[in-house]
Amino acid sequence: MIDSLNSLMGGFAAALTPGNLLFAAIGVLLGTAIGVLPGIGPAMAVALLLPVTYAFDPTGAFILFAGIYFGAMFGGSTTSILLNTPGESASVIAAIEGNPMARQGRGAQALAAAAIGHFIGGIVGAVGIVLLAPLVASVAVDIGAPDYFAIMVLAFVAVTAVLGTSRVRGFAALAIGLTIGLVGLDPISGQARLTFGVPQLADGIDVIIVAVGLFAVGEALWVAAHLRRTQDEVIPVGRPWLSREDLAHTWKPWLRGPFIGFTFGSIPAGGAEMSTFMSYVTERKLSKRPELFGKGAIEGVAGPEAAASASSAGTLSTMLTLGLPTTAIAAVMLAAFQQFGIQPGPLLFVNEADLVWTLIASLFIGLVLLLVLNLPLAPVWAKLLQIPRPYLYAGILFFACVGAYAVSGQPVDLIVLLVIGGIGFLMRRYGLPVLPAIIGVILGPDAELQLRRALQIADGDWSTLVSTPLSIVVYLVIAVLLLLPVIRRALRRDTDEREPAAR
Amino acid sequence: MTVWLRERSELGVSALLLLVGLVVVVDSLLGSVAATSSDPLGPHAVPLLVGALLVLLAVLLARDVLSGGHGEAEGGEDVDLTVPADKRTVLLLAGVLVATAAAIPVLGWPLAGTGLFWGATYALGSRSVPRDPLIAAGVSLTTWILFDTLLGVDLPGGPLMGVFG
Numbered sequence: 001m002i003d004s005l006n007s008l009m010g011g012f013a014a015a016l017t018p019g020n021l022l023f024a025a026i027g028v029l030l031g032t033a034i035g036v037l038p039g040i041g042p043a044m045a046v047a048l049l050l051p052v053t054y055a056f057d058p059t060g061a062f063i064l065f066a067g068i069y070f071g072a073m074f075g076g077s078t079t080s081i082l083l084n085t086p087g088e089s090a091s092v093i094a095a096i097e098g099n100p101m102a103r104q105g106r107g108a109q110a111l112a113a114a115a116i117g118h119f120i121g122g123i124v125g126a127v128g129i130v131l132l133a134p135l136v137a138s139v140a141v142d143i144g145a146p147d148y149f150a151i152m153v154l155a156f157v158a159v160t161a162v163l164g165t166s167r168v169r170g171f172a173a174l175a176i177g178l179t180i181g182l183v184g185l186d187p188i189s190g191q192a193r194l195t196f197g198v199p200q201l202a203d204g205i206d207v208i209i210v211a212v213g214l215f216a217v218g219e220a221l222w223v224a225a226h227l228r229r230t231q232d233e234v235i236p237v238g239r240p241w242l243s244r245e246d247l248a249h250t251w252k253p254w255l256r257g258p259f260i261g262f263t264f265g266s267i268p269a270g271g272a273e274m275s276t277f278m279s280y281v282t283e284r285k286l287s288k289r290p291e292l293f294g295k296g297a298i299e300g301v302a303g304p305e306a307a308a309s310a311s312s313a314g315t316l317s318t319m320l321t322l323g324l325p326t327t328a329i330a331a332v333m334l335a336a337f338q339q340f341g342i343q344p345g346p347l348l349f350v351n352e353a354d355l356v357w358t359l360i361a362s363l364f365i366g367l368v369l370l371l372v373l374n375l376p377l378a379p380v381w382a383k384l385l386q387i388p389r390p391y392l393y394a395g396i397l398f399f400a401c402v403g404a405y406a407v408s409g410q411p412v413d414l415i416v417l418l419v420i421g422g423i424g425f426l427m428r429r430y431g432l433p434v435l436p437a438i439i440g441v442i443l444g445p446d447a448e449l450q451l452r453r454a455l456q457i458a459d460g461d462w463s464t465l466v467s468t469p470l471s472i473v474v475y476l477v478i479a480v481l482l483l484l485p486v487i488r489r490a491l492r493r494d495t496d497e498r499e500p501a502a503r
Numbered sequence: 504m505t506v507w508l509r510e511r512s513e514l515g516v517s518a519l520l521l522l523v524g525l526v527v528v529v530d531s532l533l534g535s536v537a538a539t540s541s542d543p544l545g546p547h548a549v550p551l552l553v554g555a556l557l558v559l560l561a562v563l564l565a566r567d568v569l570s571g572g573h574g575e576a577e578g579g580e581d582v583d584l585t586v587p588a589d590k591r592t593v594l595l596l597a598g599v600l601v602a603t604a605a606a607i608p609v610l611g612w613p614l615a616g617t618g619l620f621w622g623a624t625y626a627l628g629s630r631s632v633p634r635d636p637l638i639a640a641g642v643s644l645t646t647w648i649l650f651d652t653l654l655g656v657d658l659p660g661g662p663l664m665g666v667f668g
Binding site for chain 2: 051055196217222223399402412455
């Protein structure tokens with residue numbers, strides 16, 4: 001506890017240097033812009049920045065990424081409130097109550113409730129990381145290859161079986177990702193796999209190109225095929241503010257949302273989407289005026305938005321302590337860690353203590369910057385929504401190509417990028433989720449390595465995979481996740497007569 | 504028959520998964536390195552498993568589609584799913600990317616990038632002539648200078664090198 005506080009103070013000292021402050025400021029500004037802009041989400045933004053961050057030191061790069069993550073959460077709610085179309089899936093809920101508020105001329109109050117909610121949620125979430133992450137890390141510090149393998153299998157199953165509507169399609173996406181991850185020389189035996197004698201494939205397909213291809217090129221092509229030709233009107237808005245009466249309705253949701261958000265953000269159960277939804281349902285249930293919900297209840301903006309930012313913190317804490325990505329952006333950040341040769345997980349707090357604590361301290365700094373910037377700048381951000389779509393998507397394609405080219409300096413990588421973008425396009429067309437695919441690419445090779453290492457140590461004895469308490473617990477969780485629909489179906493059969501409308 | 508197939512175009516995804524799965528299985532069966540005592544699993548076990556998984560999923564997906572299931576196309580704020588897919592735009596964009604890959608070694612980044620940005624805005628329906636190419640050139644040149652000088656990422660300058668260098 002005291003150790004954590006001391007480390008955090010050290011982190012603040014490092015995060016407050018001019019260079020790192022600059023990274024935090026650029027991160028939150030860029031993140032807010034990305035959150036406001038349609039079509040480009042935080043995962044895509046970090047993927048596009050991966051090639052550039054080679055030039056930075058890892059600490060600066062992760063401060064930048066964390067700023068983008070939190071900034072995008074902030075910015076996403078602006079789009080939701082002013083233009084009924086949510087910028088990120090996390091801000092769908094904000095549109096339900098925030099947009100009616102804006103239509104009634106209370107857009108400024110909705111923006112203020114969202115911004116302060118994000119601030120409180122982020123701060124509570126960051127405190128959560130400070131308190132819980134070292135604890136988890138210290139418990140998990142002795143984990144070996146069998147445990148790592150089990151956790152990675154959990155990551156595969158969780159993102160595939162819990163999220164999305166169709167499990168077959170989720171697992172198909174995962175298998176595509178695992179296949180892409182197999183291409184290249186096997187790191188243990190040097191055997192060429194799926195290279196078909198092409199020398200350029202021997203090094204494998206760079207994970208940056210896969211991430212940029214799936215997130216940026218795939219998305220740009222998909223939007224291009226269905227580009228909306230009519231634009232919705234942006235509701236004009238002034239400087240955000242709250243009256244005393246608004247505050248009376250918002251302070252409790254602001255304080256409740258973060259706990260829901262951090263919990264659901266840290267487990268592989270849908271990240272911010274699930275968090276905001278759960279917070280919304282809670283606020284509607286607890287409200288003294290539930291009839292207002294759906295027509296512009298400020299509680300329905302305050303709670304879910306606080307939950308959204310707290311869930312980002314929860315996602316970060318799971319990614320840092322266990323190396324387990326629960327959302328797309330965590331997966332891309334994990335890829336960034338791998339690029340720098342850093343292994344997230346319990347040892348991170350021992351091996352890279354300075355980096356982690358500087359990153360955590362910069363979360364607090366970034367949140368303060370966000371609040372200071374966003375309350376006065378809201379009308380300016382709203383203007384970003386008017387950018388002509390051809391420029392926006394041409395820009396995404398342009399930076400995707402610059403990034404892919406910068407990785408290797410070979411024009412042929414643009415063709416690889418296009419092929420992977422084509423895969424991303426087809427996945428969006430046929431409802432295959434992108435997240436399992438990217439997690440398959442990033443974690444697949446690592447999982448294979450851990451599996452083979454575990455068997456190597458145990459001389460080929462398969463029972464080694466369930467030889468530790470942690471691995472047994474993780475496999476039990478996996479079994480529950482896989483059996484959940486079966487259990488649910490059995491339960492539903494029982495309650496069908498009483499609740500025919502239940503989903 | 505054609506209508507039946509069009510409504511079940513998702514079977515194509517299933518066929519692709521099957522094809523990739525078979526390729527992965529065959530590739531790992533053809534591999535020469537065997538498992539050893541220091542590497543009990545060997546380099547081919549995991550690919551074999553992934554290949555088998557792909558084949559299995561292809562079958563399951565086909566069964567799902569034939570019994571009426573279908574994947575939901577992804578929505579988005581700029582996405583209008585009520586209009587049919589605009590294949591021309593997508594093919595134009597793909598063409599622009601291929602042309603850019605061919606142009607980089609010859610023209611260098613500033614020019615190839617300008618073509619890329621302008622081509623993409625054109626494909627996406629913008630026809631503003633003095634404005635589009637000017638923005639494209641501005642973005643491309645700024646990016647090149649930023650990458651080349653500030654970030655130290657080497658992007659070829661092409662013939663323009665002489666002018667700015």
